[in-house]
Amino acid sequence: MPEKYAIMSSTIGNSIKDAYIYDKVYLIRNDESLSEALKSIAAKSSSVVLLNVYAHGKIARDHWYTWRESGGYGAYLGYENIKLENAHLWKVLKGKFHQNGIINMNVCNFADTSNPANSSKYGPATFQYDGLAMCKAIARNAGVRLRASPDFQAFTYTAKNLNFLEDLADTLNLASYPANYYELDFGAWEGTTYVFDPNGRDVRQE
Numbered sequence: 001m002p003e004k005y006a007i008m009s010s011t012i013g014n015s016i017k018d019a020y021i022y023d024k025v026y027l028i029r030n031d032e033s034l035s036e037a038l039k040s041i042a043a044k045s046s047s048v049v050l051l052n053v054y055a056h057g058k059i060a061r062d063h064w065y066t067w068r069e070s071g072g073y074g075a076y077l078g079y080e081n082i083k084l085e086n087a088h089l090w091k092v093l094k095g096k097f098h099q100n101g102i103i104n105m106n107v108c109n110f111a112d113t114s115n116p117a118n119s120s121k122y123g124p125a126t127f128q129y130d131g132l133a134m135c136k137a138i139a140r141n142a143g144v145r146l147r148a149s150p151d152f153q154a155f156t157y158t159a160k161n162l163n164f165l166e167d168l169a170d171t172l173n174l175a176s177y178p179a180n181y182y183e184l185d186f187g188a189w190e191g192t193t194y195v196f197d198p199n200g201r202d203v204r205q206e
Contacts, residue, residue, distance in 0.1 A: 004022045006052045008053075093143070101144045102195075192206075
């Protein structure tokens with residue numbers, strides 16, 4: 001039976017819309033390990049068809065003198081975070097995916113490429129990074145297709161498990177409920193999306 005999982009950073013929320021579709025949702029705090037969640041999935045799975053990752057993207061300015069911000073630096077997830085330097089962590093999942101399996105990196109600007117040195121008139125770059133290389137490395141190590149976007153992604157939050165009076169109070173802003181009353185909804189992708197093949201080389205735009 002194909003399995004579905006989600007890995008979610010606690011910094012983005014603690015509940016996800018339609019959580020029932022997943023065999024398990026891993027909620028990871030800043031002091032917890034992404035690597036341990038990946039090992040847990042690997043230990044119990046042999047035919048993962050879907051792995052959704054929800055986290056905030058790491059974004060930085062290309063130059064001290066401009067306001068342009070670029071992604072491609074990874075994502076805030078656990079104390080390791082996701083980045084090019086630790087793409088090998090995903091290797092534990094190799095051979096665990098269904099032939100139609102995919103990882104969705106539901107992260108802002110994850111596949112962006114910051115390389116302003118080629119076109120800058122403001123001098124050396126403050127930061128530069130290659131999100132495409134990071135996506136290819138994760139896909140290659142995990143042995144599965146990976147989908148990601150270079151663009152900003154808009155998450156929404158909807159109230160859940162509220163009775164009529166609570167829902168009315170929430171709608172009228174008469175009450176403030178804790179985060180566990182709200183579900184994160186990723187919705188449709190914004191902007192461009194890329195799918196990276198498990199060979200770690202080929203990429204196509206959707």
